[in-house]
Amino acid sequence: MLSTESDATLDAIVKKSQEKSPLHLLPEEVKILTTAFLPSHPFAHRSKAFLTLSALCEHFRGLSSSKPDGTHADTSTVLIDKTFSSTVVANIGDTAEQEVLAGLTFLTSLFQVDSPSGSAILQRDGVVESIVDAIELFPQSTPISLAIAQLLSQAAGHKSSRALIPTQSVQWLESKTRPKEDSALRAPQPEGDEQLVSMMKGLVLSGASDLGHHQGTTSLGDAVEGLAYMSVDPAVKELLASDPAFLKGLFATVPRRKGNWAQATEEEIGMTPLYGTALIIANICAYKPRLTEEEAQIAKLRNLAKASGAAGGESATNKENPLEDNAHVLARCRRLITAGGLDALTAIVRATDSRAVRLVVGKALLYLVEEKENRGKVLQAGGAKALITIIQGILPSPTRGGNVLDLDASCMDSIQALAKLTITSAPVQVFGPNVGALLDSIRPLSIMLVHSSSNLLQRFEAMMALTNLSSQSEEAAGKIATADGLVNRVELFMLEDHTMIRRAATELICNLVAGSEDVFNRFGGSKDAGSKSKLQVLAAMCDVDDLPTRLAASGALATLTSSPVACDFLVELQRERSRILPIFGSLIDPSIVPPSDVSTVEEAGERDQSDPGLIHRGAVCLRNFFAGIQDVEARQEMSKDAQRIGIVRALAKVFKDNSADRSSPVLRPIAEALKILMESGATIVV
Numbered sequence: 001m002l003s004t005e006s007d008a009t010l011d012a013i014v015k016k017s018q019e020k021s022p023l024h025l026l027p028e029e030v031k032i033l034t035t036a037f038l039p040s041h042p043f044a045h046r047s048k049a050f051l052t053l054s055a056l057c058e059h060f061r062g063l064s065s066s067k068p069d070g071t072h073a074d075t076s077t078v079l080i081d082k083t084f085s086s087t088v089v090a091n092i093g094d095t096a097e098q099e100v101l102a103g104l105t106f107l108t109s110l111f112q113v114d115s116p117s118g119s120a121i122l123q124r125d126g127v128v129e130s131i132v133d134a135i136e137l138f139p140q141s142t143p144i145s146l147a148i149a150q151l152l153s154q155a156a157g158h159k160s161s162r163a164l165i166p167t168q169s170v171q172w173l174e175s176k177t178r179p180k181e182d183s184a185l186r187a188p189q190p191e192g193d194e195q196l197v198s199m200m201k202g203l204v205l206s207g208a209s210d211l212g213h214h215q216g217t218t219s220l221g222d223a224v225e226g227l228a229y230m231s232v233d234p235a236v237k238e239l240l241a242s243d244p245a246f247l248k249g250l251f252a253t254v255p256r257r258k259g260n261w262a263q264a265t266e267e268e269i270g271m272t273p274l275y276g277t278a279l280i281i282a283n284i285c286a287y288k289p290r291l292t293e294e295e296a297q298i299a300k301l302r303n304l305a306k307a308s309g310a311a312g313g314e315s316a317t318n319k320e321n322p323l324e325d326n327a328h329v330l331a332r333c334r335r336l337i338t339a340g341g342l343d344a345l346t347a348i349v350r351a352t353d354s355r356a357v358r359l360v361v362g363k364a365l366l367y368l369v370e371e372k373e374n375r376g377k378v379l380q381a382g383g384a385k386a387l388i389t390i391i392q393g394i395l396p397s398p399t400r401g402g403n404v405l406d407l408d409a410s411c412m413d414s415i416q417a418l419a420k421l422t423i424t425s426a427p428v429q430v431f432g433p434n435v436g437a438l439l440d441s442i443r444p445l446s447i448m449l450v451h452s453s454s455n456l457l458q459r460f461e462a463m464m465a466l467t468n469l470s471s472q473s474e475e476a477a478g479k480i481a482t483a484d485g486l487v488n489r490v491e492l493f494m495l496e497d498h499t500m501i502r503r504a505a506t507e508l509i510c511n512l513v514a515g516s517e518d519v520f521n522r523f524g525g526s527k528d529a530g531s532k533s534k535l536q537v538l539a540a541m542c543d544v545d546d547l548p549t550r551l552a553a554s555g556a557l558a559t560l561t562s563s564p565v566a567c568d569f570l571v572e573l574q575r576e577r578s579r580i581l582p583i584f585g586s587l588i589d590p591s592i593v594p595p596s597d598v599s600t601v602e603e604a605g606e607r608d609q610s611d612p613g614l615i616h617r618g619a620v621c622l623r624n625f626f627a628g629i630q631d632v633e634a635r636q637e638m639s640k641d642a643q644r645i646g647i648v649r650a651l652a653k654v655f656k657d658n659s660a661d662r663s664s665p666v667l668r669p670i671a672e673a674l675k676i677l678m679e680s681g682a683t684i685v686v
Helices: 004-017 027-034 043-062 075-092 097-113 115-122 127-137 142-156 167-176 190-209 217-230 234-241 244-252 266-270 274-285 293-309 312-318 326-338 341-351 355-368 372-380 383-394 409-424 427-431 435-450 456-470 474-481 486-493 499-515 517-525 531-541 547-560 564-577 580-588 601-605 612-628 632-645 647-658 667-679
Strands: none
Touching: 004 027, 004 043, 027 043, 027 075, 027 097, 043 075, 043 097, 043 355, 075 097, 075 115, 075 127, 097 115, 097 127, 097 142, 097 355, 115 127, 115 142, 127 142, 190 217, 190 234, 190 244, 217 234, 217 274, 234 244, 234 274, 234 326, 244 274, 244 326, 244 341, 274 326, 274 341, 274 355, 326 341, 326 355, 326 372, 341 355, 341 383, 355 372, 355 383, 355 409, 372 383, 372 409, 383 409, 383 427, 383 435, 409 427, 409 435, 409 456, 427 435, 435 456, 435 474, 435 486, 456 474, 456 486, 456 499, 474 486, 474 499, 474 517, 486 499, 499 517, 499 531, 499 547, 517 531, 517 547, 517 564, 531 547, 531 564, 547 612, 564 580, 564 612, 564 632, 580 612, 580 632, 580 647, 612 632, 612 647, 612 667, 632 647, 632 667, 647 667
């Protein structure tokens, strides 16, 4: 039985962490906290220690700042590392089993709460070597073996620490997964695991029914923790997701209000295994990770090598588990939603400030919004508000000197989930009537777009979400345009070979040109040195094969050509390359072929035949272009080119074809363009 002194110490640390001034832990406090995660302690005490460590790391994270010269300095990680490293390193390097176990279990918990700090300690001299020594020193110790396996599992989940795992540790893990080895470590075996899962499900159900009576809480917590570890196995995922009674019982353990953990009793903390519940939901809903093209090729080569080296039917072990395909994951997600999983996730966010718990909730919500049909249900359950709360907690405050470089890939899950909701839903459905909430969302979406840890899909979805928001108001467009590094990054994405990335970037630029004076000037509205080349890029985007990209680029040019400065740049480009007028002409008549792009008129005619959007944009571009040329000789020169290329004839034909419909939006710009051309010497022949 733990002394009340240990509990009191944890309470004191939580109270210290709530103070605004920097805190310093006493040696005795460090010792009690670093030994609080031993498996021999009651689950309630370990849960309380976990929440204490989370509160402490949140305090240190609030002190994070940047160096005066602007370079990255993760001071919060340094503070956490300095506070615990000497004790943890000493424990792991000890020869006494309990000391080693204390160091391993604490470091595993630190990885769960604050992975950069866990990685920093793991990187200290001698730590990895001590872990390897512990394998040899305690070969028969199940607690040590399990603790090492759990620590390596956590370390393998983060890029900064994955490379530290030595080869002999990987080989040791592989040996422990064989059926003859320890049952706590080996790979799941269908019969035995099903019985164990059934037993723990029963504990959850009985524990949930006793919540109001302070009975069975430790068993409940242990059962949830065990299922959280086991639910990474596809077969276990199916067992759990197929039992609505269990799911409802599990979700009933989540408190519907925030707990006061500083004054909570052991029973109250033991009744709320929030991290385990969130992790079970996330594991059940997890889709297979999307591989980059390079990763997919490497995996293919690895499987071919294994298959060629295997005998007979052994190569079948390389096949993917059918329970992990998208259809099975989708079905599991739907069952979770039906059982009340969304309400449980949003309640978890309200119940705790733990960064680690909230990050898992964000990952679970990301999986659930993968299917568009689920997104409305997520919004109805308060999922957007929960994501916003999570994001506000993980983003460093710009007013307190926080540095976004501290964010790792796990922080992007919640932002990506919010982006998916923003792409397919009206902003008022996501953010409510409060304009401030919409504007506040621009910062995290912009960070995900430019952050080094974001993948290509996240950047694509960030651009799509920002495009939606930029159309809401000039204030929103202006805030997006001034986000640090955003416009530069989007310009680069306009040159991507990937059609969807290029399209999203062009659509965002189109909206920003229309809504932000800064971007308007940047792309040709002023005599900046780079404006001419940016106009040239937009013109080139008007001539790609993807219709949405052409619509966006021509829409941006329709706006920019209202500036005489932009028109002068376009005249220069026409004189240099003879491409601007043919590109404008091809928008209203595909038979007008820009030089060196399409070999035959027939091929040009196959593309975007008479698209109304392109015709309207092309008409506006031509009207604005000729009206914006201030120099009379230059306008006459351009008019002759337009006559020669066939633009005058094409304009007249479109006007004739649409003259029966006086409400047609193309009639006025075409009529005005033809009037200017005639005044400049052009002859109209239909």
